[in-house]
Each structure stands twice: as C-alpha cells, then as structure tokens.
Amino acid sequence: MQAQFFWTPSSDAHLQQGEHDPFLVLLSLAVCCIASGQALRLAAFARLAVTPQLRYWSIAGGSLALGTGIWAMHFIGMLAYSLHGLVHYELLLTVLSILPGIAASAVALTLLSRNELSSKQLMLGGLIVGGGIATMHYSGMAAMRMQSPYQYSPFWFAVSLVVGVALATLALWVHFGLLRFSVKHATLRKTLAALIMGGAIAGMHYIAMLALRVTADHGNHSIPPTNDKLILSLTIALITLAIGALIAQANALIHYRTHWQKVDMNEARLSALVNMAADGIICIDSNGRVTDYNPAAEAIFGWTAEEVLGKNVKMLMPGALSSQHDHYLDRHEAGQRNAAQPLKNKISEVLGQNKQGTLVPLRLALSQAEARGQRIYVGLLTDLSDSKRTERQLHIASTVFDHSYEGMVVLDANRKVVDINPAFERISGLSRKSAKNKEFVSLFIQDEEDRQWREIWTAIGRNGHWQGSCTMRHDSHSHQISLTAVRDEQQRLHHYIAVCYQRVDIPLNAVN
Incomplete structure (x- = not known):
C-alpha cells in the first residue's frame, strides 16, 4: 500500500x-x-x-x-x-x-x-x-x-x-x-x-x-x-x-433577536425602576417638551402623565421662573453645539408649582444624555416640603433652647450630656464644651447608695417623665429638675430632655 x-x-x-x-x-x-x-x-x-x-x-x-x-x-x-x-x-x-x-x-x-x-x-x-x-x-x-x-x-x-x-x-x-x-x-x-x-x-x-x-502516459493526447x-x-x-x-445571516438574526430581547428586558427593568422611584423623574427634549413623567412626579405636582406628556415643562414652574426657562435652554443648546461641557448631575434647589398653584420646594439633580441621536435632559426631583417644615420646627426649637430662661440639657440613651443651653451654663458653671459626655448624675450631689437617682430612672422608665428637686454639685443649691424620655415611633429610647431651674424658697414672713 x-x-x-x-x-x-x-x-x-x-x-x-x-x-x-x-x-x-x-x-x-x-x-x-x-x-x-x-x-x-x-x-x-x-x-x-x-x-x-x-x-x-x-x-x-x-x-x-x-x-x-x-x-x-x-x-x-x-x-x-x-x-x-x-x-x-x-x-x-x-x-x-x-x-x-x-x-x-x-x-x-x-x-x-x-x-x-x-x-x-x-x-x-x-x-x-x-x-x-x-x-x-x-x-x-x-x-x-x-x-x-x-x-x-x-x-x-x-x-x-x-x-x-x-x-x-x-x-x-x-x-x-x-x-x-x-x-x-x-x-x-x-x-x-x-x-x-x-x-x-x-x-x-x-x-x-x-x-x-x-x-x-504516451497513449494520452492533449485535449483542447x-x-x-x-x-x-x-x-x-x-x-x-x-x-x-x-x-x-442566520446567526446574525438569532443574535440580534437575543440582543433585542436583552434590550427589551433592560427597558422593562428600567421602566419598573423609574415607576417605583420615590423621587420624581422628568425627561424633556431639546425643545422643553416632557417625554417621561413618573408616578412620583405625579404625586409632587398633582398633574397626571396624560396631562403633562408632550407639553412644555414650564407648566410645572411658577411664572417668574417659567419666563426664563426658554432662554436658559436655548443658551445651553448653543453651548452644546460649540462643544461645551455637558450637564452632569447639576444639583440645585428650585421652586415648582403644583396643579393647585401651590409652590413646592424641590431639590433638582439635572443631567443630559443622548438617546438615538437626540439630546434629552433628565431631572431627578426630591420634594423638600417635609424637610423644610422640619427645618422650621428645628429652628424654632433651637431658638427656644438657646433663649430659654430655664436650663436645658440633652442627654443620650446612656444618660450622658449631649448639649446644654446658655441658661444651664449659667446654672451649672460649665461650658458647652466641658459639659459634653459627662454623666448627668455627676452634676448633682448624691447619697452614698445612689438610691435617689435609681428611683428617678425607674420612674422615668415607668412613666416616661419625672419631676423633683436635686442639689447641684456646683453651688450646693437645690434645683427643680424635670426629666423626660424621648422615644421613636417604635417606642425605642434614644434621648432624655432635662429642664432645670433654681428653686426659690419664699420665707413665711414674706407671705404674712
């Protein structure tokens, strides 16, 4: 072979x-x-x-x-x-x-x-x-x-x-x-x-x-x-x-179909995330028309998606701001055509206007993106109404804390001093800095067995508050103390508030 x-x-x-x-x-x-x-x-x-x-x-x-x-x-x-x-x-x-x-x-x-x-x-x-x-x-x-x-x-x-x-x-x-x-x-x-x-x-x-x-093979002859x-x-x-x-081509079609299914799944996932987002999400095109408007934005402004989509975003702004919007958008578009830096997570506080005409304080995070060759602007809106309301309440409380005639002390859950107001500085002779992290009971004269303060904390744990007199270590004077426990929604203790003022004993002959 x-x-x-x-x-x-x-x-x-x-x-x-x-x-x-x-x-x-x-x-x-x-x-x-x-x-x-x-x-x-x-x-x-x-x-x-x-x-x-x-x-x-x-x-x-x-x-x-x-x-x-x-x-x-x-x-x-x-x-x-x-x-x-x-x-x-x-x-x-x-x-x-x-x-x-x-x-x-x-x-x-x-x-x-x-x-x-x-x-x-x-x-x-x-x-x-x-x-x-x-x-x-x-x-x-x-x-x-x-x-x-x-x-x-x-x-x-x-x-x-x-x-x-x-x-x-x-x-x-x-x-x-x-x-x-x-x-x-x-x-x-x-x-x-x-x-x-x-x-x-x-x-x-x-x-x-x-x-x-x-x-x-000599028998072979050439063939034309x-x-x-x-x-x-x-x-x-x-x-x-x-x-x-x-x-x-068959492979390309199969892979294209698979890729399309993947893109479709990503779009569905993105749509679900947008619809479930706690913050309002609004997308506009380069002409200012609203292209996307999620349920959280509906809750903020009161307008439904059907009432807003395709309309100019100026309808969600107070009149003083809406008149400037077109000029701002045109100026930014001109800058983009001249290769200016794109918007990327620009954060600012603005005012919106809901369907009832009420102004709504908002935090706006604004970015731009390209979608199928067209520029879009995406705004992430957070309603600041509750936080502004809380800020006002905290400001009022801070004013009362700083200007109250009575001494006030904030304690943590371990009964250590977090902060004192100027009145308590005067009463205790301590500065704010030196008072921090001190044991509250160390500011008062205690008996040898510490029985009084054990009864005080027990009463607070049972009733949520206690009121009585204690002798300050600083000046050996008796002071009226009111202690209150501060709990969260789940009734978990996180702070104590103490109000202190000097007890004034009125002589009997002054009454007569």
Whole structure:
C-alpha cells in the first residue's frame, strides 16, 4: 500500500508537468479568505453568546461555513491544476472529503471563540486543525480518476504535513496575536485576520500539490481547453459563499433577536425602576417638551402623565421662573453645539408649582444624555416640603433652647450630656464644651447608695417623665429638675430632655 501511495524515482518513469490557471488559483484564495472572515465573525458571535445554545449554534454554523469554504478552495484548486488529460472525480468520495474540513473547522472555531488561548492549547489545536485539513486534501485527491497513475513524493508529503500544522497554528494565533499589536481599527484587524487565515489554509493545499507525481502516459493526447472548469469553479464558489452568507445571516438574526430581547428586558427593568422611584423623574427634549413623567412626579405636582406628556415643562414652574426657562435652554443648546461641557448631575434647589398653584420646594439633580441621536435632559426631583417644615420646627426649637430662661440639657440613651443651653451654663458653671459626655448624675450631689437617682430612672422608665428637686454639685443649691424620655415611633429610647431651674424658697414672713 505504501509503495502504491508514495512515488519512487526510476529511470524509465516520465512525469507529466501540470499547470495552474492563475485566475482559478486567485478564485480559490478569495473563496477561502471570505469563508475565513465569515468563520471569524461567527467565532465572535460564539464568544459574545448569552446562552450555551447560541454558542453551540454559532460554532456549528461557523464550522459548516469554514469547512465548506476549505473544501471549495481545495476543489477549485484541483480544477486549476491541468495535466492536459481527462480527469474525473468520484462523487461519493469527493462529497465525504468535506467532513474532515468541517471537523477541523469545529476545533478551530471552538478555540477562536475563547477570550484567551494558552500555548499548549494553541499547539494542540494547530496539530488537530492542520491534520484535519491535510486529511481533507488527500481524501479529496483520492477521489480523482485519471488514466495516468499518480503518487506522492515522500519528502513533499512530509513537508505538506509539517507546513499544514504550522500554517494552521498561525491561523489560530493570528486572531489573538493581532489583538496584542497596535491595530486599533476593528475593520482592518478583522480583514487582516481573514486574509492571513485564508492564505494559511490555501497555502497548505498548494504546498501539498507539490507532492503530486503523475506518470506520463504516451497513449494520452492533449485535449483542447474548455470553459467547463471555469464554469464549475465559479458555480462552486458562488454556492459556497451563498451557504456561508446564509449561515452568517442566520446567526446574525438569532443574535440580534437575543440582543433585542436583552434590550427589551433592560427597558422593562428600567421602566419598573423609574415607576417605583420615590423621587420624581422628568425627561424633556431639546425643545422643553416632557417625554417621561413618573408616578412620583405625579404625586409632587398633582398633574397626571396624560396631562403633562408632550407639553412644555414650564407648566410645572411658577411664572417668574417659567419666563426664563426658554432662554436658559436655548443658551445651553448653543453651548452644546460649540462643544461645551455637558450637564452632569447639576444639583440645585428650585421652586415648582403644583396643579393647585401651590409652590413646592424641590431639590433638582439635572443631567443630559443622548438617546438615538437626540439630546434629552433628565431631572431627578426630591420634594423638600417635609424637610423644610422640619427645618422650621428645628429652628424654632433651637431658638427656644438657646433663649430659654430655664436650663436645658440633652442627654443620650446612656444618660450622658449631649448639649446644654446658655441658661444651664449659667446654672451649672460649665461650658458647652466641658459639659459634653459627662454623666448627668455627676452634676448633682448624691447619697452614698445612689438610691435617689435609681428611683428617678425607674420612674422615668415607668412613666416616661419625672419631676423633683436635686442639689447641684456646683453651688450646693437645690434645683427643680424635670426629666423626660424621648422615644421613636417604635417606642425605642434614644434621648432624655432635662429642664432645670433654681428653686426659690419664699420665707413665711414674706407671705404674712
């Protein structure tokens, strides 16, 4: 079998010299490069697939496209080689020769769909892919039927295997290798990868053709050239490219549908977040018309979304501010056209006007974004009515605290001084700074067993307050003390408030 496969030089052997049609050689190279580009695109789809099913489909489709392209390149390359004799191909073996190419392509795309590739994986993959392409080549050659016997040079056969593995390794590496160089333009990088990969695969075929040895048959006569090879080659090329294009298009549609579903899910999630947000969210276009208006904004302004959408946002502003809005928006738009800095989370306090005409204090966080080529402005509105009301109440309480004639002390839950007012400074002789963090009971004279204060805290825990007299350590004077526990909505103690004033004993003769 080995003697029939390999050619042995002999003195009486006359070899036929074949010729290659340059056009068909270029056609075979073009088919292989285009198929390689389609395969690289499908490998990228597999790498970005969001589900295992999409990844497997991309690899399977890419394997079929690249395997068919390799086979077509091989067959067109065979048609490009002319021995000036009749050559026929056994149909079944010719068709079956595509299987090693598809298998090799599957291995290649599985590796190319990864983000990284180790040296061991690269070498093993190159060996498998190169062996698969060589198997496809020589099984396709075995389908040739001609009157002249043909064999293979052992040297060039070995060279074709070594070069095939080397070129296959190069074809696998090039996808990752180009990423390490400064090829920034994506289209250029993809084109270079497809050209190098296609050239590597085609190079293996034409190096393997150097191993072919056809013995001259003196009974054969040259036949006139015909257009059959050209027509068959173009037909194979068109069918192969059509198959690859259909596979690539099917993958693109599937990935587009998956991407659309992902975008749709993100939009639904975003819509839910906007509708559930506690703060008002209002979006306007570059003309000031409201495009989005969430339920929290409805609660702030009293206008429903149907009443606001498509209207100018000025309807939500008091008259003094609405007259300035158009000028501000026009000025900002002009700045954006002149490459000014975009708005990004600009926070300010503004006044809005609800449906009843009441002014509403708001905190506005304003930003801009681009949506489908159009500029939009997004406002995040927080109703400050409650906080402003609380601020006023705190201001009143602070005024009472600072100006009250009675001494006031704020204690934490551990009964340590948090703050004292000026009146208690006067009574206790302590400054605000020195009083902080002192034990409240340390300011008073206590009995040896501390029984009085234990009873006081027990009474506060039971009744919530206590009132009585205590002797100040500072001046040994008796003072009236009122202590009250401060609890939150869950009745958890967090502070005490003490009110202190000096007890005045009125003499009896003054009454008489």
